[in-house]
Amino acid sequence: MYTRIYFLRYPKETSDDPVIYHLVKQYDVEFNILKADIRPQRDGIMILELKGNRENVREALGYLKGLGVKVERLATRIRRDESRCFQCGACTGICPVGALHIRRPEMEVLFDPEKCTGCGLCVTGCPVRAMEVSIDRLLKEEPAVAQGA
Amino acid sequence: MSEHQVNKTYAEINARIKAGEAVVVTAEEMVDIVRREGPVGAAKKVDVVTTGTFSTMCSSGAFFNFGQTTPTIKAARVWINKVPAYAGLAAIDIYLGATEPAEDDPLNKVYPGEFRYGGGHIIEDLVAGKKVFLEAKAYATDCYANTKCKKELTLADMPHALLCNPRNGYQNYNCAVNLSDRTVYTYMGMLKPGCRNANYCSAGELSPLLNDPLYRTIGVGTRIFLGGGVGYVTWHGTQHNPGVPRGDNGVPRRPAGTMMVQGDLKQMSADWLRGVSIQGYGCSLAVGLGVPIPILNEEMARFTGVSDAEIFTQVVDYGHDYTNGIQRNYGEVSYAQLKSGMIEVAGKKVPTAPLSSVVKAREIAEILRHWILDRGFQLTEPVANFPTVDFSFDVAE
Ligand code: SF4
Ligand code: SF4
Numbered sequence: 001m002y003t004r005i006y007f008l009r010y011p012k013e014t015s016d017d018p019v020i021y022h023l024v025k026q027y028d029v030e031f032n033i034l035k036a037d038i039r040p041q042r043d044g045i046m047i048l049e050l051k052g053n054r055e056n057v058r059e060a061l062g063y064l065k066g067l068g069v070k071v072e073r074l075a076t077r078i079r080r081d082e083s084r085c086f087q088c089g090a091c092t093g094i095c096p097v098g099a100l101h102i103r104r105p106e107m108e109v110l111f112d113p114e115k116c117t118g119c120g121l122c123v124t125g126c127p128v129r130a131m132e133v134s135i136d137r138l139l140k141e142e143p144a145v146a147q148g149a
Numbered sequence: 150m151s152e153h154q155v156n157k158t159y160a161e162i163n164a165r166i167k168a169g170e171a172v173v174v175t176a177e178e179m180v181d182i183v184r185r186e187g188p189v190g191a192a193k194k195v196d197v198v199t200t201g202t203f204s205t206m207c208s209s210g211a212f213f214n215f216g217q218t219t220p221t222i223k224a225a226r227v228w229i230n231k232v233p234a235y236a237g238l239a240a241i242d243i244y245l246g247a248t249e250p251a252e253d254d255p256l257n258k259v260y261p262g263e264f265r266y267g268g269g270h271i272i273e274d275l276v277a278g279k280k281v282f283l284e285a286k287a288y289a290t291d292c293y294a295n296t297k298c299k300k301e302l303t304l305a306d307m308p309h310a311l312l313c314n315p316r317n318g319y320q321n322y323n324c325a326v327n328l329s330d331r332t333v334y335t336y337m338g339m340l341k342p343g344c345r346n347a348n349y350c351s352a353g354e355l356s357p358l359l360n361d362p363l364y365r366t367i368g369v370g371t372r373i374f375l376g377g378g379v380g381y382v383t384w385h386g387t388q389h390n391p392g393v394p395r396g397d398n399g400v401p402r403r404p405a406g407t408m409m410v411q412g413d414l415k416q417m418s419a420d421w422l423r424g425v426s427i428q429g430y431g432c433s434l435a436v437g438l439g440v441p442i443p444i445l446n447e448e449m450a451r452f453t454g455v456s457d458a459e460i461f462t463q464v465v466d467y468g469h470d471y472t473n474g475i476q477r478n479y480g481e482v483s484y485a486q487l488k489s490g491m492i493e494v495a496g497k498k499v500p501t502a503p504l505s506s507v508v509k510a511r512e513i514a515e516i517l518r519h520w521i522l523d524r525g526f527q528l529t530e531p532v533a534n535f536p537t538v539d540f541s542f543d544v545a546e
Contacts, residue, residue: 093346093502107488108508110507124428127427128435
């Protein structure tokens, strides 16, 4: 599954349209709205996670751009909340690149951010949600959104 | 059964704990001690072996008495943070199960479901000191006139809160693979098609019941570490099944014994009780559990000296067999092999991942050791034993 996170800026005219509905219906992509601030008759912004096959995600983005929505890929970073992680190791069977791995013989579960590709599989795979997606750029440049304005 | 060369009583061990003379080691350390000194030497030297395990344990939950309202209420249906609790007990007594999802949870409608919040999470939130929202509905009676109530409350506001887990601490568990051609999301985690990964869930040589395989010392009344506080074993757990194939060391090679445990929730900690969300399966509770095992004789030394290389489990297919109730396995593997990160199933190398935390299991065994050494935590002799099977090392040899 292909997962990417995008920062969308809607022009006034589209903010009333059921854009997301069309996205799911026509392009067979799953979505997750991470943040949204869309008010009628005003510019809107949304942080949207799209999941689906690569081709569908590409076409869905084309559709958005056709509506005048500005779409930007967000660099995401995965971090581990050390206080939540209880070192079970479940994620080591999920992580495709070995960024989450076990040190033997201690059986300590280590996270190597350098190896992480940001695929996000561990986020829902971790039973205590210790793996979090953080969106760096956004926190710096759009403080209003980051605070859920 | 033969006479033992070393014979200690619970009273003698407790007296040594009181006097600050007891020798207490963890189950991991005991492996080397028994190897070095033999069972008799180890039994002479060591008084208590501490064990631990920390992982998701379904069949957990808590009883609450949430306090009366004015006018009084006999709650018939109760929700805490939208998670239904069972109210058919008495006026304001309820039981909240760890795997109960929030009523508006989409479950597996968007597959695999996330199961973000359920009974286990409420238990964690409560011990973390957070406020929860309780809603109750009732029919009116002459003695209980109220028909509904809504209130915010914390654990401290509850007159009574008891963690009560009907089945915890499974003695051994299956190693799960998936031989079907699609990914499956199970309580044993995500399993890739075509047997491309294997998950297992036991602390192995640190696990309580694997160190007392015939339940000689763990029984009704055993005082334990539970959720960061003190708890008790109160019965054998549901599905307790001693009659499975065992090794020469008495250790079961299949899921076997279980414990029912309980303790005052108010003295427990969110570090050792964690709400969990298992993708595609549901919510539950991760429970920290530790049991002290008295070394009454050389037989107990031998039991507690068991190492990962001497504990075996079966490989089970969760892609087809498990769901269809087919009793079949794809060979046996030891915990030493499982912990190495790679096992062999039908001639094919398969990477493994644990679901049970060895790091935290070790930490619990350490904490329990310190409770005994520094706080005078006393051992209890069971008032009744679990159902078991006949076993003696002499016969096996
Ligand atoms: S699955 Fe989550 S809790 Fe378990 S080791 Fe990985 S990050 Fe930690
Ligand atoms: S985001 Fe993907 S690559 Fe990074 S740690 Fe999680 S599973 Fe591994």
